[in-house]
Amino acid sequence: MSSSTSSKTAPEIAIEIKGLVKKYGEKFAVNGIDLTVQQGEIFALLGPNGAGKTTTVEILEGFRNIDGGFVSVLNFDPATKGEAGRVWRNRIGIVLQSTTDAADLTVQETIEHFAHYYENPRDVNEVIDSVGLREKADDYARNLSGGQRRRLDVALGIIGSPELLFLDEPTTGFDPEARRAFWELILKLRSEGTTIFLTTHYLDEAEALADRVGVITNGKIIEIATPATLGNRATAPARISWLENGKIAEIESLNPTAEIEKLIARFNGEIPQLQIIRPNLEDIYLRMIGENR
Numbered sequence: 189m190s191s192s193t194s195s196k197t198a199p200e201i202a203i204e205i206k207g208l209v210k211k212y213g214e215k216f217a218v219n220g221i222d223l224t225v226q227q228g229e230i231f232a233l234l235g236p237n238g239a240g241k242t243t244t245v246e247i248l249e250g251f252r253n254i255d256g257g258f259v260s261v262l263n264f265d266p267a268t269k270g271e272a273g274r275v276w277r278n279r280i281g282i283v284l285q286s287t288t289d290a291a292d293l294t295v296q297e298t299i300e301h302f303a304h305y306y307e308n309p310r311d312v313n314e315v316i317d318s319v320g321l322r323e324k325a326d327d328y329a330r331n332l333s334g335g336q337r338r339r340l341d342v343a344l345g346i347i348g349s350p351e352l353l354f355l356d357e358p359t360t361g362f363d364p365e366a367r368r369a370f371w372e373l374i375l376k377l378r379s380e381g382t383t384i385f386l387t388t389h390y391l392d393e394a395e396a397l398a399d400r401v402g403v404i405t406n407g408k409i410i411e412i413a414t415p416a417t418l419g420n421r422a423t424a425p426a427r428i429s430w431l432e433n434g435k436i437a438e439i440e441s442l443n444p445t446a447e448i449e450k451l452i453a454r455f456n457g458e459i460p461q462l463q464i465i466r467p468n469l470e471d472i473y474l475r476m477i478g479e480n481r
């Protein structure tokens with residue numbers, strides 16, 4: 189955690205949302221959501237296109253006004269303008285969904301430029317290394333590939349040593365290796381005390397990173413839980429399959445251990461091609477979304 193000269197008491201709750209409503213014309217983009225994010229937590233907001241994720245994040249970042257309810261971010265109303273808003277903004281980091289246009293600057297220059305906006309920036313070279321852009325440090329930002337550009341966005345989001353980092357679909361366009369490296373970076377930031385609010389369409393990303401996930405559809409939160417327990421995942425039936433008489437046999441069971449014992453007795457030992465498959469987060473998520481259409 190960064191040491192700041194300002195005297196601020198560390199809030200236990202980083203984000204608090206109560207009964208939040210946001211309308212565009214007659215349409216409810218966010219329709220009464222409640223959620224709390226603890227300090228030091230990674231929280232992932234999941235939901236299909238148009239569910240209200242970006243609207244929620246933009247409200248938390250202070251970019252959109254609200255039509256009802258209550259929002260507090262680091263014990264502060266994000267809609268506050270003026271000097272107080274500027275000081276607060278110094279404590280948060282933002283990686284927006286759409287990348288901003290790169291000026292005629294190299295990667296290194298871009299990050300240095302942004303570092304000047306902050307009271308307590310991280311070391312520029314350290315940030316370049318941590319987002320894996322060392323080899324591109326002297327290239328013009330506008331010549332980066334899509335995934336490299338996204339890494340630069342992440343660098344700009346963390347350069348100010350934020351207490352709270354917003355990541356809106358941060359790994360879109362990343363290759364698998366870059367995604368893994370990015371996950372490590374995020375987990376490192378959390379270990380340093382950074383609170384992270386993430387939206388993502390990648391369920392494996394939510395599973396790898398999030399302490400808790402919230403699922404939103406049509407502007408409403410359906411459930412908030414840990415990735416392991418969302419949608420009764422922990423107690424959902426397991427699928428057991430094996431090879432018998434030249435064909436794959438398959439059953440679903442709430443008591444897979446008992447079923448396996450029966451199979452062991454039947455086969456008198458090794459069960460050919462045995463598989464026990466538990467629903468993954470994506471299976472659970474898709475079921476929840478399907479039921480709440």
Ligand code: ATP
Nearest residue numbers: 212216217218235236237238239240241242243244
């Ligand atoms: P995605 O996964 O596609 O990014 P999202 O969950 O972030 O979706 P939002 O961008 O928050 O969804 O949009 C929520 C709803 O509000 C959608 O129906 C969208 O069409 C609508 N909406 C968003 N921004 C505006 C706007 N500026 N004016 C009017 N309607 C908007």
